[in-house]
């Protein structure tokens with residue numbers, strides 16, 4: 420693989436520093452702006468190359484030693500070589516640079532930067548368990564014991580205590596398990612650890628009990644969940660009539676039920692919708708309706724026009740053209756949009772601005788410390 424000596428210029432999205440070489444933009448991981456580094460080029464595109472830092476000749480004053488022995492080998496984190504404070508500043512700058520016309524205050528919310536993940540997917544291969552090395556199916560030695568992002572209870576040595584029912588507490592039985600499983604996905608359920616693929620999860624948040632089905636989505640940052648929901652609550656008008664798209668098992672609407680008069684929730688995962696109906700009932704709600712629909716396949720029905728607030732929380736792909744067009748057709752007064760992908764969020768905001776919507780709240784919630792990801796919560800209001 421090609422080696423290069425290169426000066427890193429500036430941060431760009433995705434955890435990369437941008438550099439240039441021989442007419443190519445080079446996206447480098449593991450560096451900091453201003454540093455002179457030796458890199459290995461791991462991918463050559465026609466115009467864009469990707470590289471990873473091998474050694475640093477001129478370090479930045481912002482560089483700190485990584486606290487993870489498998490950092491960069493694993494690929495899960497992008498920012499373990501800078502302080503969390505600098506990381507937050509960087510994420511805020513990257514976000515605000517995507518919205519140059521925004522002149523309001525960008526609020527930044529963060530919680531603990533360690534042990535925040537309430538779920539984990541351990542890979543199993545060659546009688547080992549842990550994370551894959553980036554772009555490979557090779558398990559990194561001992562990686563199941565020292566990931567700092569996951570709740571300690573999910574590290575495999577600790578999870579054994581909780582997983583006795585799976586007979587993986589003894590090494591011999593654990594090996595037996597490895598033959599049948601390619602992954603072991605675990606999630607925290609109140610005080611227990613459960614298997615994501617086959618068991619439901621129980622959560623208590625802001626005086627609300629929720630159940631999440633096996634394989635159903637639930638937000639992963641256990642320390643920022645209440646902060647996020649409270650911020651959404653503050654963006655909602657009183658007695659709102661809400662259309663909740665990509666509603667999962669109903670978390671947002673059900674937790675914020677005191678501010679909502681009526682709600683229609685749509686989501687494609689059938690079991691999540693079953694659980695949303697159950698969760699609403701369990702929390703004493705009668706005026707919420709839920710339906711299973713693929714929001715990327717179908718246009719929205721006429722009856723959604725009665726909902727003046729649309730609450731959308733799509734996967735990374737963002738909103739489909741059908742949903743954006745439906746917003747144009749049905750003209751809700753406001754769209755509250757929470758996204759884990761700032762690029763698709765920006766694309767959708769640009770489309771909605773053409774229909775007369777104006778951004779009036781921009782918030783960064785650092786759901787994924789030490790990685791290049793973060794959640795963005797916005798509100799758009801019709802002029």
Ligand SMILES: C[S@@+](CC[C@H](N)C(=O)[O-])C[C@H]1O[C@@H](n2cnc3c(N)ncnc32)[C@H](O)[C@@H]1O
Nearest residue numbers: 636665666667686687688713714715732733734
């Ligand atoms: C980011 S999650 C949000 C879930 C929920 N708002 C929450 O906070 O738990 C995105 C949700 O979109 C759902 N989803 C993915 N693709 C979909 C589609 N094509 N149509 C409808 N829902 C979809 C997923 O099942 C998931 O529950």
